[in-house]
Amino acid sequence: MKNINFIFLSLMWFTLLITGCGKASTNETSADKEAVSAVSSSLVNRADDGRIIVGISMPDQQLERWNRDGAFLKSEFEKYGYEVILSFADNLIDKQISELRNMIDEGVDLVVVSAIDGGTLSSVLDEASQAGVKVIAYDRLLMDTDIVDYYVSFDNYMVGELQARYVIDALKLDASDETRNIEIVTGDPVDNNARYFYNGEMDTLVPYFEKGKLNIVSGQKDFYVTATGTWSTEIAQQRMQIILNSYYKHNRLDAVVCANDSTALGAVNAIRSDYSQDNKVIVTGQDADVENVYNILSGNQSMTVFKALKNEAIVTVDLTRAVLEGDSPDEKLIEESGWDFECRYDTTSYNNGRKNVKSYLLIPKVLDSSNIQKELFDTGYYTYDSDGNIILGE
Numbered sequence: 001m002k003n004i005n006f007i008f009l010s011l012m013w014f015t016l017l018i019t020g021c022g023k024a025s026t027n028e029t030s031a032d033k034e035a036v037s038a039v040s041s042s043l044v045n046r047a048d049d050g051r052i053i054v055g056i057s058m059p060d061q062q063l064e065r066w067n068r069d070g071a072f073l074k075s076e077f078e079k080y081g082y083e084v085i086l087s088f089a090d091n092l093i094d095k096q097i098s099e100l101r102n103m104i105d106e107g108v109d110l111v112v113v114s115a116i117d118g119g120t121l122s123s124v125l126d127e128a129s130q131a132g133v134k135v136i137a138y139d140r141l142l143m144d145t146d147i148v149d150y151y152v153s154f155d156n157y158m159v160g161e162l163q164a165r166y167v168i169d170a171l172k173l174d175a176s177d178e179t180r181n182i183e184i185v186t187g188d189p190v191d192n193n194a195r196y197f198y199n200g201e202m203d204t205l206v207p208y209f210e211k212g213k214l215n216i217v218s219g220q221k222d223f224y225v226t227a228t229g230t231w232s233t234e235i236a237q238q239r240m241q242i243i244l245n246s247y248y249k250h251n252r253l254d255a256v257v258c259a260n261d262s263t264a265l266g267a268v269n270a271i272r273s274d275y276s277q278d279n280k281v282i283v284t285g286q287d288a289d290v291e292n293v294y295n296i297l298s299g300n301q302s303m304t305v306f307k308a309l310k311n312e313a314i315v316t317v318d319l320t321r322a323v324l325e326g327d328s329p330d331e332k333l334i335e336e337s338g339w340d341f342e343c344r345y346d347t348t349s350y351n352n353g354r355k356n357v358k359s360y361l362l363i364p365k366v367l368d369s370s371n372i373q374k375e376l377f378d379t380g381y382y383t384y385d386s387d388g389n390i391i392l393g394e
């Protein structure tokens with residue numbers, strides 16, 4: 001972008017002047033040298049040809065949602081004539097770092113990053129900042145860095161609250177004194193969201209543990225003990241199989257609070273293979289992935305928390321446009337954009353260890369067999385192909 005390049009150009013002239021027109025002065029420190037190299041490399045890297053390039057760095061392609069996020073973001077950006085570099089890091093941190101570095105080298109103006117591990121990108125984000133690249137954390141917060149301009153996500157704490165509240169209502173805990181047994185399946189501990197989902201669930205469930213209405217027979221309650229590395233279906237399934245065989249041969253399992261749909265698939269598979277009692281086990285999820293929608297329609301999964309990814313992409317793109325126009329967006333962006341969905345501006349809930357990150361938070365929604373047709377099919381989000389398979393709508 002022109003104005004950023006102008007600043008760099010001025011900075012470089014200034015640097016050249018004080019270093020004797022490019023010759024390193026004898027008492028130049030290594031910090032000075034780094035500064036000169038940062039400035040000149042940023043000049044080399046910045047495109048000043050009227051193109052606006054946005055980098056999108058997604059964590060992986062295994063989970064349905066990130067493919068969709070990538071596609072929605074790309075097409076929304078392209079509507080405004082932006083060039084897009086889209087990459088998926090296969091859940092490999094080094095790959096995500098090198099993809100971001102390539103984007104900086106390609107001259108991106110802004111990167112939208114959904115980190116595999118929010119705490120591992122600080123140094124490549126420093127490089128981005130030195131090159132004048134703006135940074136938006138997408139869905140997952142970037143941790144331990146000052147180099148994050150904004151965060152766009154859903155209200156992650158509310159996701160956990162909705163899952164827990166669903167279990168409380170489905171088991172009619174408020175109308176009975178019976179003790180019901182539940183197990184907890186948390187997400188990947190290196191994903192900052194996992195903690196918010198967990199806190200939302202636990203804060204809602206704790207009063208029921210205290211009243212003796214809920215019990216965790218395995219005793220596995222803590223965040224790390226219940227965590228699922230990389231949100232893997234297989235890891236969740238294996239853990240649940242062990243729990244079922246160790247604790248539920250004679251006890252009835254009433255519910256499994258799973259943080260998302262990939263872990264819910266694991267829990268449902270384990271219940272099918274290793275649970276022999278005939279009660280229906282309530283299983284929660286998040287994302288409304290296709291396989292989970294099948295499971296909800298067939299009664300194997302009870303609910304999912306739906307997050308309209310297209311709206312998350314729309315907020316990100318409108319925010320990007322404002323940032324690249326040199327604005328400092330705040331709650332006014334919500335009014336000015338005229339979105340037809342709810343979004344909240346929040347400056348206090350997401351501290352990344354360095355600062356409160358200015359956030360735009362969308363509102364998640366509970367789906368179960370009672371409203372899935374209306375919310376996902378009647379709206380065209382999903383449709384059926386000619387063989388009767390669920391596919392993404394237009």
Ligand code: BGC
Binds near residue numbers: 191193231261262287
């Ligand atoms: C996202 C969830 C997703 C999970 C696993 C979280 O950060 O918010 O929607 O299910 O990652 O990819």
